Amino acid sequence: MQNNRKITLLIVGLLSMMIIPSCSHSKDVIEKLGVVSAYGFDQNEEQVLEGTTVLYQFNPDITNASQIIHSTGSTFNMVRSNANKKSGYKIVNGKLQTLLFGPTIAKKGVFPYLDTIERDAAISDMLYVTISEEPARDILSASNYEEAPNIGVYLNRLVDTAVLDEKIVSSKFHEFMRDYLQVGREPLVPIISIKQNKAAIEEVGIMQGDSHVGSFSMKEIFFVRLLREEFNEGRLDLELETKPFQDYIKEYQGDNREDKMFIVIDQLQNNSKINLTNVDHLTYEVDVSIHGRIVEMSQRMNLDKAAPLRKLEEEIDKKIKKNLEAVVKKAQQVNADVFGFGVKYNNRTRGEELTREQWQDLFPNIEVDFNVSTEIKRFGIVQ
Amino acid sequence: MPENLNIPDHKKLKAIYLVIVLHTMQIGVGIAGHPRVVFLESGRDSFISILIAAIALHIVIACIVYVLRSFDGQDLHGILAQFFGKWFGKLITFLFIIYFFLLFISVLVNYIEFVHAFIFPDMSSWFISLCLLSLVLYAVLGGVRVAVGACIVFFFGSVWMFGLLIEPITYIQYDNYLPMFEASPRELMSGALKTSYTIIGFELLWFLYPYLKDKNKVHRYSQLAMSLTILSVLFITFVSIGFYSNNQLEDKIWPLLSTIKIISFPMFERFDIVTVALWMIIILPNLILFCWMTSMSAKRVFGGKENYYMITVCSLAFIAHYFFDSRYNVNFFTNYVGQAGVIFGFVVPILLVPFAMYYRRKGAKQHAKQS
Structure with a gap:
């Protein structure tokens, strides 16, 4: 039938139009990308953001595909573009899995640094928001991260396992923002600490709004979770x-x-x-x-x-x-x-x-x- | 009778297609932002606003069918010409043509906004609209049967997307729905008005009616299509309100697309990108049928060949979308088109009912005289 053929052709046209435009992005070749798996943020005395970017590359020729870059800037995106000055790879945020805020920021409030994550559709809502009591820089330079490709992936696995195991309350970005913007329920975020050169969750941080005010031990968090979830x-x-x-x-x-x-x-x-x-x-x-x-x-x-x-x-x-x-x-x-x-x-x-x-x-x-x-x-x- | 439409039987469609065609026509770009827009007006009582809009919708559909049945196989222009005379009828149809064309552009520019926000921020608008418009033109040049057929295929190509909401449902916080019944009647009404942009598209019935075979079933199937739309809108609003805390929902421009952002499969890290690409399937029927409605009515008003009008509509839209290259303009424009939708979609059919009643009575008298 004439009509059926036209409809079939229309579908073929539609599918090709969905696929062809992606070829226009030939500049984003995966071998040329530095894919960020974690960011760590601290603040120095001059109120400047000190970022630690953990990224890995998909280049089959290199053996150590992970690297850590330190850079500074006043905003999230400045930190990223300054990090890019120190790397030959184009740094992209699409696979960002973990955000780690050091004590300097966690005490003051993390929300100002989260805006771009919500605003930029390229960044997933399922990344984990975590804080630490030691500088984020130190946590991310821990060298023992099991068989994970880098410390960022390891941190994500660490938190994910604890959440799936119902050991802690989940603090995915969506959930963090949901509780932060909800009056009458505050977020909880895991506190990453470092033990024998290996990151671990020892406590869970109590947030008042977006700032860290106290901690629950892993034993206590069970009872908190009992009431929350x-x-x-x-x-x-x-x-x-x-x-x-x-x-x-x-x-x-x-x-x-x-x-x-x-x-x-x-x-x-x-x-x-x-x-x-x-x-x-x-x-x-x-x-x-x-x-x-x-x-x-x-x-x-x-x-x-x-x-x-x-x-x-x-x-x-x-x-x-x-x-x-x-x-x-x-x-x-x-x-x-x-x-x-x-x-x-x-x-x-x-x-x-x-x-x-x-x-x-x-x-x-x-x-x-x-x-x-x-x-x-x-x-x-x-x- | 001026300008009667004579549609040969082999070109006619079954009335049951209305269920899918009217439904796909209503669901489009509006639904992605709808939960927030209603929430801003009527808060947690958005359900009530939607239900008010639903009642209005069902009444309007009943009115449209009543008016259409007063005549034998006329479309909107034929009916208007009958009531208001040739020239005034043409003027009103011309307003409708402009309205449909604006709807056509609003769907196009809103979709381009999605693509820019979610997938390719650096892709030029003209390329996206060229892709879409060439598909639209191809489908619409094939005639109304191809347009309707495409709707049905695309409906089944997109309806599974409701399944994507299963994961967001597991994140629902039931506290978010309480306390209920807080909004004032005024807020509820303005929420219902805002719903109108999402659910317009049923005007298609005015034009599709002459093309239908079993006309006695039209009312049943079009009401069914409306219920289907309302249920989808209610479901999506329900998920969005539960998924986001209240202040969060007010921040999200497209709550539905943001909700889908959390879905991730091993082979699809970010499913929202696929969803926005597939959203093309949802908006294409809208574009195709709006284009058809515009050019059909233009042919009825100005005469000439329908194909030329289709090409004109697409080229004009291609030029026009350049004026809507920022979020502010798109929102501003969409807002006004939505308001126009209340008048053209909801008010006009109700205004036509008294005329149809008068016409029916006159017809009955004449009939009595003759016999």
């Missing part, structure tokens, strides 16, 4: 008193029993609900229900029976509640609502939008009550 297969290790279980603990080891026991719960799933019970006095009630299975206990008891199992769940509840109260208190001390209590408050007050200043006045005085209920669903193949 849902676990799919989380892992929790707790230290419990042995005393309440006196009657149940099997006497395998004789009398040298310790007064602390450790348990590890994995496949942990949770459902947390923040309820604002009193708008005027700002009292919150948080219901946290957790279920999971026990994979390790340092003292053995018969979990097949109801009484010890219930007792164990009860003790876990108490412990988790104590930890949750501690993390909320810590956040209140630095006045950064990383849990999103402010969002709940704003949702309940109709008509007027909460401002950042208002919530900073209110947040330190909120009262939070926790109802934790744990359910041990399974406990392995021994009783």
Whole structure:
């Protein structure tokens, strides 16, 4: 049919028009590009931005395809073009995966340097925003980065693994900006530190707006995450008193029993609900229900029976509640609502939008009550 | 009856094509920026604004079909000539021609903006418009059946893109939808007005009607197409509001395209680039059918060959897009075209209803006299 042929030709024309224009960019040959995988930013005494650019090349002839360039400038793009003065490759941002801000910038506020990342469509929204307590320059010059092509890729893998493992709260650029621009929920970013010439995540930074004001340890961040997000297969290790279980603990080891026991719960799933019970006095009630299975206990008891199992769940509840109260208190001390209590408050007050200043006045005085209920669903193949 | 259209039966189309053709005609460049534009007006209650626009849309479609049914196989120009006489009818159709031409340009320049912002900042506008216009010209010269056929093929070529929103949906924060019902009626109405640019395009029905075979099913299928569009718009707005926090959504010029920015596959690091390239599939039916509508109406007003008008439209558009080479101009222009859309798309059909009622009654009387 005449018409069908015309439509077919139209599709062929369309496809070629989608493909042919890309050939016009023959100047961006991949062998001539320096592809940035990470930027590190510090600020010196004269308020000038000191950038560390980690890039790699796709040239098959070179063995060490990664290099680090230091340059200065007053803006993100100046740093990049100054870095380009020291490299024969055209530096492009398309595969930027990690941004690392040193303490000088992290304390003051990172937002001014993030504008171009949001504005420039070429840069991905899925890069990780991270900070460090040592200068970014030092972190990025760590020489041990496993089998990754360079330190930038390694940092990305490091954070990505921790996020997928549900160890930390994800701080992808999109999520960072979402929380930064949301009144009543502050972002959290991983703090990269250097241990034996190797970068690692040791803590998670609490941001007040865009500036770093405090840190949660990796143990604490579990409880923060419990309130913020849902676990799919989380892992929790707790230290419990042995005393309440006196009657149940099997006497395998004789009398040298310790007064602390450790348990590890994995496949942990949770459902947390923040309820604002009193708008005027700002009292919150948080219901946290957790279920999971026990994979390790340092003292053995018969979990097949109801009484010890219930007792164990009860003790876990108490412990988790104590930890949750501690993390909320810590956040209140630095006045950064990383849990999103402010969002709940704003949702309940109709008509007027909460401002950042208002919530900073209110947040330190909120009262939070926790109802934790744990359910041990399974406990392995021994009783 | 002046200037009756006699379309031979073998050139006619089935009415069921309306579902896809009207839908693809409505979805175009507007939808990429729509969530923000409505959000700026009515905030989290954008849904209500869209639903208000939806009700208006369904009523307008009912009006159009009512007016079209009062006549036997006339298009907009034929009807206007019937009501207002030859010359005044021509004048109104001429306004419609200008309106369609402006819509044609607005789709073109907005798409060029996408390409500049997302893929090739240094590609010259004339090259992009040359590519697009040559395709449009090729399709439209093939006649209305090729234009409609292309719409249907391109619809199935682009509808899978809704699947791209699955990953953004996993990032949705349900707190972003609360508190609801905060916007004032005034804000809701202006949100509904802003929705109009996204959902115009249904004017095609005025011109496609004479080409349809089973005319008794036209109403059913065109209403179905409208529901399809509204559902898509609601879905995209729902995802955008949940995906971005409120202040963030106000900053994004094209929330839909920015949402797709987070998608990455092992073989496609950045899927938004593919999406913007494929957006061509979404806008081509718009361009093809706007071009057809413009040149069709021009032929009816001025006489002459349709093909010449098609070439004229494309060449004029090629020249005209030079005046819209900055974001400010494009936004300014699009804004005004959207406002014109409210008048030409929504108000005119409702104004024509009383005339059609009068005409029907007169026709019935004459019929009674004759018998």
